[in-house]
Amino acid sequence: MTDERYEIRGKIGQGGVGAVYRAYDTQLRREVAIKRVLTEGGYEDAETATKNLLKEATALSSVQHPHICTVYDAGMDKEGPYVVMELINGKTLDEMVERGTLTYEDFREVAIQSQEAMIAAQDLDLVHRDLKPSNVMVCWLPSGRFQVKLVDFGLAKFSAQPSLQTIDHGDAVFGSIFFMAPEQFERTPLDRRTDMYSLGAMYYFALAGTYPFNGDTAPQVMASHLQNTVQPLHEVRPDLPKWLCDWVMWHISRNMDDRPESARVALEKFISDEASAKNEGAASPAPSSGPQLVIPQTSTQAATVAAGTRLETGTAPQPITPPAGGRSITASQSVRPAAAGGNPLTGATAIQPASAAKPTTHSHPVTSTATAASHTTPAAAPQAAKGSFFSKMSNTTKIVLASVIGAAIIIFGILIISRLSANNETEVFNKLVKQIEDPTAKDIPTSEEELDILLKSLADLKNKDRHAVLLRLQVAKAVDNSFNPDRKILSYATTDAISDTTRENLFQILSRRQNTDVISDLLAYAADHVDQGSSRVAIEAAAKNPKDDDFRSYLNILRISENSQVTKTAEKALQSVISNSYNKTTLTDQLLSTVDQILDESKRLSVIRLLGATGTERARRKIETSLKSDEDGLRIAAAAGYADWPNDQPFDALITAIESEQVPQVRRSMFNSAFELLTADHSHGSPSEAELKWMTISSIAQTDSDKLRIISHLVNANAPYSTKTLEAFTNDRHNETVKDRALRALDKLKNR
Incomplete structure (x- = not known):
């Protein structure tokens, strides 16, 4: 240069x-x-x-x-x-999120543009391997639209076939730990699905304002990724369309096969799901024509508002705005002036110019209109009336005309009363929504009429106060014992007149209200609509309060559902009940009585896995029998069941099965289960017993990825058994990559 x-x-x-x-x-x-x-x-x-x-x-x-x-x-x-x-003049995506999570409109642009960029990269078999918000720049075009650009391809690799993760000089993995895929920690081959996971984690962060996989230390964050410990996005942002939240969560699936195969596939599904939602009337959030609570704009969008209203920026969704003085346009929308009235409580507005706007008032005064009877007739009028058209009418015609005028007056009066009633309802609505501006507010007294107003407002899917309404419903408390808010919300949620999006939102609110009285009704709804998406959300809501009494209901849903997402959710709920139960023997009996009645292989395998979580002797005998089965799938399920065992009791049985297993896929599943058993958060015996187990599993590790995985754990654990086990990887039985990694790990332990 x-x-x-x-x-x-x-x-x-x-x-x-x-x-x-x-x-x-x-x-x-x-x-x-x-x-x-x-x-x-x-x-x-x-x-x-x-x-x-x-x-x-x-x-x-x-x-x-x-x-x-x-x-x-x-x-x-x-x-x-x-x-x-x-040279890109702009801000990184994480800087944007610092001032507030993204609105639907802005996120749509970020998602589409970033996916289009990855399509171009993937068409050349390029894997970025370090996608994160700080590597996404947002800049503004002269037209006012914002543009997304991906940067820092320093870790990128051209690879039509899966490739291993690079290891740096400090024995760490390149990339940001909060956005890395599980396979990057496991040192297993990476491909384009690794980038899809990182994109999903980045999308979640942009919409939720928090990392999907978090922890106080690096090992905790890694464990969160590996165990797929994440709160569903729709629980964090219930104001967003359910299809959008599911699309983001699809990207961050634990297993690579469960993620989008490529950016092209992901983008096609985004466009398809959005179009389907619009056809069903559940399109993206848009400005509402209904009542709204007017609140202040952010610092870049100053507005004149009623005193006392405010918005907590940094948590509520904020539009992406250009530097001061610039004008901005959401690329997906036509150019239009900023809507009067400022942001609703969610802050979810389209990108608009930063000029101030005056708020609209939704409670319009009724303009008084004088009737004909109120006018004063001039003195000459009687003369003018002589021989007039009216005087020539027959009595019958006069009666008919008088009736028509009377009916018109009545209708006009009804319209005025309705207008006054609507204005009053708007005032009540604004008052109710305003009450949750205080983030510490809870158990707010609410009348049955007020609850009806809140529920009715949810019928408008484009109402941008939806998030505020849902929050207000979450803290509603009956003013007296004349009605039950939870029953009323449930009754409204299970009517056919509302959209699936509204129904799912209300199920989530019920789960947060934690009234166990409605659990049986939620499960009854799930069983009656077992193959619908709303059934899955009803199960999730009920499972927030896992009880033994509901175990059979979850098991029945798993047995009869043909929807794979519903069965997965039911299995997760069953696991939650088992982990919280003090009577696992009874639950084991219910599982054993069901497993042989199920003909569907995938569901039978689910029950086998659930047996492992009980940790009972009868479950162990059933799993051990399955582990010796001639069916590959049954042996894999048995191994998965042992992975969830509450202690190390099945370890020896797994090792024996691994040593005799001839099918590579089954052997790998068994090895993974043995590894998960040793890394689980329970006692592994005395130091000498733990060391023996780690030496044993190290001796049967066949692939480099398994050996490197063990080495990584030993370094992070820094346990009494770490040094001796690592030394076993330095002999000539292992290739140079494994030996070098083990030697560097030993050096790292010595320097601690």
């Missing part, structure tokens, strides 16, 4: 191994970004640094797409390798 062409004008940022500078290209007269490897070294040698930086240039230069950062030049000079790239 010649000093004459590029003028360095300052440092933009710095990472662990490189720095990015703002520069000016004197030949093409444009600002650019220049990326260099740090001279003090983030890599172990300059050759590796050069290789990785130039690899990024190769990756980016191979993809020409408006949503991927463009590479202009690359080379080597006396200071080392460099890459000249497009």
Whole structure:
């Protein structure tokens, strides 16, 4: 790089191994970004640094797409390798989320543009491997629309076939731990589905404002990913369409086979689901024509509002807005002026200009209109009336005309009364919604009439106060004993007149209200609508309060449902009941009496897995018999059942089965179960007993991925048995990759 062409004008940022500078290209007269490897070294040698930086240039230069950062030049000079790239003036996605989670409209653009970028990359068999909010830039076009660009392909790899995760000099995994896929921790082969998982975690973060997989320490975050411990997005953002939340959760499935196969598949499903929702009348949130609570805009969208209203930014959804003075347009919408009235309580508005807007008032005064009887007739009127048209009418005609006028007056009066009633209802609605501005509010006294007003407002799927209404329903408490709010909400939720989205929202509210009296009704609804999506949500709501008495109902739903999502949810609910039960023997009897009656193989395997969670002797005998079955699927299910066992009792049986297993897929399932059993949060015996178990499982590990997985755990655990077990991987039985990793792990333990 010649000093004459590029003028360095300052440092933009710095990472662990490189720095990015703002520069000016004197030949093409444009600002650019220049990326260099740090001279003090983030890599172990300059050759590796050069290789990785130039690899990024190769990756980016191979993809020409408006949503991927463009590479202009690359080379080597006396200071080392460099890459000249497009300079993007904007903010990272995580900076956007700091001021508030994304609205539906803005998220739609982020999702579509990022998926389109990944389609271009995947068409070249390019796996990014480090997708996270800080690698997504948001910038603004002159038209006012915002544009998303993916950056930092430093870890990208061209790979038509799955490839292993790179390990850095500190024995850590490249990439951000909050957005990494489970296979990146397990050192198993990566492919495009790894990027889909990271995209999903990033989408969840953008909509929820929290990491989907969290923890106080790195091992806890890793465990959260590996165990798929995540709160469903629709519980965090009930104001969003259910199909959208499911689409995001699809990306972050634990198993790679359960995720979108590619960005193209994911984008096609997004567009298809959105179109289906619109056809069903459950489209994306949009400005409501119904009553709304007017609240202040954010700092970039100042508005005149009624005193006392406020919005907690940073938690409520906020539109993506350009720098001060700029105008913005959501790419998916037509250009229109900012709607008067500001944001509703959710803050979920389309991207609009930052100019101030005056709030509208929904309680309109009724304009008084004088009737003919109130006018004063001039003195000359009687003369004018002589011989008039009215005087020539027959009596019958006069009676008919008088009747028509009378009816018109009555109808007009009814309209006025209805208008006054509507205005009063609007005032009540605004008062009710305003009550939950205080985030600590709970058990707010609510009359039956007020509850009816709140429920009725949910019929409008485009009402942007939906989130506020749902929150208000969550804290409603009857003013007296004349009615039961939970029963009333349940009754409204199970009527055929409402949409599935509203029904599912109300089921979620019932689960948060934690009234166990409605659980049996929720399960009855789930059983009657067993193959519908709302059945799954009803089961989830009931399972928030797992009870032994409901075990048979969940088991019946699992047995009769043909919907795979419903059966999975029922199985999860059954596991929750088992883990909270003090009478696992009775639950075991119910499972054993059901397993032989089920003809569907997948459901029979589910029951076998559930038996493992009970930890009873009868369950152990059934699983051990299944572990010796001639059916591959039954042996896999038995191994999965042992993985959930509450102690290490089945470990020896699993090891014996692994040593004699001839089918690779079954053997791997057995090995995974044995590994999960040893890493579970329960006692593993004395230090010597634990060491023996780890030495045993290490001795039967066949693949490099299994060996590296064990080594990673031993380093993170830093247990008394770690050193001796790691030393077993340094002998000549293992290849250079495994030996090198084990030696570096031992060095790391010594330095702790």
